[in-house]
Amino acid sequence: MPAVTLTHDPLSVDALIASVAGPEHGGIAVFIGTTRREADRLEVVALEYEAYEELARAELEAVASEAEALGARVAVAHRLGRVPVGEASVAIVAAAGHRPAAFAACRLAIDEAKRRVPIWKRAVHADGTTVWKDGLSAPVS
């Protein structure tokens, strides 16, 4: 079963890499998603993540298993709660014998994770307003 972590603590990329590295691997691809200081109308100072933890964990394990079927070892970590600008919300590591499988597995895992894992974020603006990114809400204070 691939390693999946949901945590309120800052993510350690080095630890995630160490968890999948091995002498049979020659290439490791990593993706790190970070909070970006967007400014459409209002500057974003943080994102706050909330998960349906039981299903999110199961779905991340399924995503990582599908990525591993491409010939890699995969580990996924997603942070919950408040993630300030510049800090990582998600990290995915895929280690394989050679780089094509590593890149393919890493890309599949992040694309599928974003598409189907029940985790939601809300943007926290500099003026204290927040807005959920869940297809439903108008901005709420």
Next chain:
Amino acid sequence: MPAVTLTHDPLSVDALIASVAGPEHGGIAVFIGTTRREADRLEVVALEYEAYEELARAELEAVASEAEALGARVAVAHRLGRVPVGEASVAIVAAAGHRPAAFAACRLAIDEAKRRVPIWKRAVHADGTTVWKDGLSAPVS
């Protein structure tokens, strides 16, 4: 000018990530090439890297600049000398607003670096024999 490092010391992926991270970036793609314990005829215990340093540095800067033209900030580090199994010989980080540009820049940079940067390796086997990977040599002891 993108950051390029040639070093005989172990590579720090976290430091490389920190060197390109910024609040305008939402996605960071990383590739790490590590020494793999191959065994065609003989088990590999380490790779030893040698560079034409002046041109290798210039060529890595050119490669990183081409990758940055895809819309990312890129940093590259390559280790020289002996790299034991499991340790990193090359690390490439590409940070962009979103993940497609980060992945594309990272992939272009490692593919081009491997294709054209004047760095060579020789395999060091468990029995002490070595063999250059430069298209020329037969195994030499």
Next chain:
Amino acid sequence: MVTAMATQIDVTVLLFASLREMAGTDRVALRLPAATPVGAVWGHLPEPIRSTPPPAALRYALNDRWIAPGTPMSGGDRVALILPVSGG
């Protein structure tokens, strides 16, 4: 001929993100007729949710597994309403 009893079941609805905020709670207990389909719970949620049309992309989980909206519920089930996700 035996007349079916109008049996009631107790289920829990899990709410996340803006649904949780709108409800002011992360779970709502409902007493519903037996075999009510999971897709019918929206209309039983507290205001202002039930006056809002359910988004077309709404999905459901039953006891922590994805489930089709027509699936009938049993007593003790936990139904989760899954709005379009935005993790990563």
Next chain:
Amino acid sequence: MVTAMATQIDVTVLLFASLREMAGTDRVALRLPAATPVGAVWGHLPEPIRSTPPPAALRYALNDRWIAPGTPMSGGDRVALILPVSGG
């Protein structure tokens, strides 16, 4: 009519990887006729290199820049012989 002098130039050839090991040194000093093309240096290298056919994929750098093999050399030039690379 002026007779061209058979001017000689001194150049340095940089060797790497198995060429360096075969030569037992990472640089070889050569005295060659002026304007000798960079692609001609192979035949002037120490044994056993010059008895080995140069690989088809051999490339050249002159003073740390990629250069075509037909480029003539001047005194003080540094020529590097670039075997197929294997970094990364």
